[in-house]
Amino acid sequence: MYPQQIIDALRHVRYPGTGKDIVESGMLEDDIRISGLKVSFSLIFDKPNDPFVKSVVRSAEQAVLTYADENAQIRGNVAVKYRKQSAPADDTLQYLRAKKIIAVSSGKGGVGKSTVASNLAVALAQMGFRVGLLDADIHGPSQPKMLGVEGARPVAVEVDGRDLIQPIENYGVKMLSIGFFVGGDQAIVWRGAMASNGIKQLLTEANWGELDYFLLDMPPGTSDIHLTVVQTLPLTGAVIVTTPQPVALEDARKGVDMFRNPKVNVPVLGIVENMSWFTPAELPDNRYYIFGDGGGKRLAEELNVPLLGQIPLVQSVREGGDSGMPVALQQGHPAAKFYYDIASQL
Numbered sequence: 001m002y003p004q005q006i007i008d009a010l011r012h013v014r015y016p017g018t019g020k021d022i023v024e025s026g027m028l029e030d031d032i033r034i035s036g037l038k039v040s041f042s043l044i045f046d047k048p049n050d051p052f053v054k055s056v057v058r059s060a061e062q063a064v065l066t067y068a069d070e071n072a073q074i075r076g077n078v079a080v081k082y083r084k085q086s087a088p089a090d091d092t093l094q095y096l097r098a099k100k101i102i103a104v105s106s107g108k109g110g111v112g113k114s115t116v117a118s119n120l121a122v123a124l125a126q127m128g129f130r131v132g133l134l135d136a137d138i139h140g141p142s143q144p145k146m147l148g149v150e151g152a153r154p155v156a157v158e159v160d161g162r163d164l165i166q167p168i169e170n171y172g173v174k175m176l177s178i179g180f181f182v183g184g185d186q187a188i189v190w191r192g193a194m195a196s197n198g199i200k201q202l203l204t205e206a207n208w209g210e211l212d213y214f215l216l217d218m219p220p221g222t223s224d225i226h227l228t229v230v231q232t233l234p235l236t237g238a239v240i241v242t243t244p245q246p247v248a249l250e251d252a253r254k255g256v257d258m259f260r261n262p263k264v265n266v267p268v269l270g271i272v273e274n275m276s277w278f279t280p281a282e283l284p285d286n287r288y289y290i291f292g293d294g295g296g297k298r299l300a301e302e303l304n305v306p307l308l309g310q311i312p313l314v315q316s317v318r319e320g321g322d323s324g325m326p327v328a329l330q331q332g333h334p335a336a337k338f339y340y341d342i343a344s345q346l
Helices: 003-010 053-067 087-092 113-126 192-204 224-232 246-260 295-303 315-323 336-345
Strands: 033-035 038-045 078-082 096-105 131-135 156-159 162-165 168-170 173-177 209-217 237-242 268-274 307-311
Touching: 003 053, 038 053, 053 078, 096 113, 096 224, 096 246, 113 131, 113 173, 113 209, 113 237, 113 268, 113 315, 113 336, 131 192, 192 224, 237 246, 237 295, 246 268, 246 295, 268 295, 295 307, 307 336
Parallel strands: 038 078, 096 209, 096 237, 131 173, 131 209, 237 268, 268 307
Antiparallel strands: 033 038, 156 162, 168 173
């Protein structure tokens, strides 16, 4: 065996966070040592809490056995190093300076996560805070419609000699979405790495400026995008949205577990139970629990996280989202009170 064989073998290993091979990514240290069948080298990662360290090391070991020599003594001989945390981290936040960064997430689609995110953003802005909102739901971007800016197209502005994307602002909320850059009837068919890179660009190459709160409307489930956000931003915490329905609760439980995973380690600030009940206008004292009664509350108690609020199924909330005028704009509206209560707790 000789060093170039090892390098060529390692080109078959891709780093999950970017989709590039570890040689191209500059993750292979120039310290390959070969003594008979014994092979050793070092891999360089950006930060100690990188969730892919173990899987990349195992893949590197297997690549040497598969593409260089099946008898190579490589197991346990791959050292792990970390780059000093300096310019990359500072550069990431150079144009996004937020006091609090909160992910609004859900384990399941269709539970009203985007509606909660848009109304929370508007409520915080109405309360006098500087607010940013990133629509990180790559495959189902809905914030341009919900915030009434569906036809807007962001422009580039020059800041410090660098071209940055200028977020669209409405109702006091600065917002960006991949929906601004594709047609409304176009499907976004991107692989995980491409979607993650798109989100990272909207985070790091946009002129967000000084913010009190930066909210992220996350995709449903657990995906590459969640890991990209966690690796790119110092999240203050996550809010999990669910309905009381048992199927949704099971997925919400997984969402909580993802953020609590030691490799992610993001505090769960609480659970929002959406579509909790329905009260018809003609029977204002009646509550009909269409999706079940109190499931989100029980889940919060079971997982020992706060229940931030229970939001009923209200027609005006749906109408506000569809018309681009979130109900939180009407501070005196009965339905708006639920969002202001949650915003106050956050």
